[in-house]
Amino acid sequence: MTVAGGDVLAPGPVLSKVQVNSDDPHLIEALELDCIEARSGTNPALARRGFGTRHPPIGGVFAVQSGSIGDGDMAMTANFQVLRSAVITASDATKWKKALLEWDVTSVEEHPTSDGECVCGQTGLLWMYTITNEVNGAELFPIGSSCVNHFGRTELNRRVDVFRKLVLVRDTVNDGNTVEMTTEFFSRAVLEFLYEEGVFTPDAFNHGDGWDDCEFLLKMFGKRDKSTINSKQRYKMRMLLESKVIPFVLADKRLG
DSSP states (O other): OOGGGOOEEEOOOBSSEEEEEEOOHHHHHHHHHHHHHHHSSSSSHHTTTTTTTOOOOOOTEEEEOOTTOOOOHHHHHHHHHHHHHHHHHHHHSHHHHHHGGGGEEEEEETTTTBBBHHHHHSOOEEEEEEEEETTTTTTEEEOOOOHHHOOOHHHHHHHHHHHHHHHHHHHHHTTTTOOOTTTTTOOOOHHHHHTTTTTTTOTTTTTOOHHHHHHHHHHHOOOOOOOGOHHHHHHHHHHIIIIHHHHHHHHGGGGG
């Protein structure tokens, strides 16, 4: 069984150890990161498979729970290796832990047949993201949301969720349906993103302060009982959506 770069992993569907027959420090680091993710709880799937129960690697050996590692886990590690290699190659930093800090999620496309292929080799993608290096301007596409999650950065996962909701807003409007201030279309992160993007422009209605619009929508969004929103507030929400939010979303080329 091999992983990216031709490194050989011990075969067999049930192992008590993963033997890495390689002195490649990058491969060792990647497996260490898998174990760290499992122990920290950021990757429950790895934890369930026994990663994180290992002893420190000696001679490339990673100890895991007996019977917990199989061919699927090796494929997962191989895909991560491809992603990691692509990211480091396109980064200024030469180590994964530093390189991952250089990237941001900058756009999304929806594959029409859910058959997109990530740079890591994973297939069957519906949502395909572009990540951009903020240091040197390099771009990687397509990237699946699972690979974005490998970066272990909350702000990147939040951007993934924001883009998905904004695509839904756009598609709903294009289909001739109504967008409401509900969790189906919005979140606090979406509204804050719109504010940061300058959507809530200063005007006479917000007293020259766009934050007034954003804060109002955040309050309306946060109301559990929407029946308590009065007619004046509903009118203001509708006007903000139709005059500021929807025009921005329809014109945003980052949404594919």
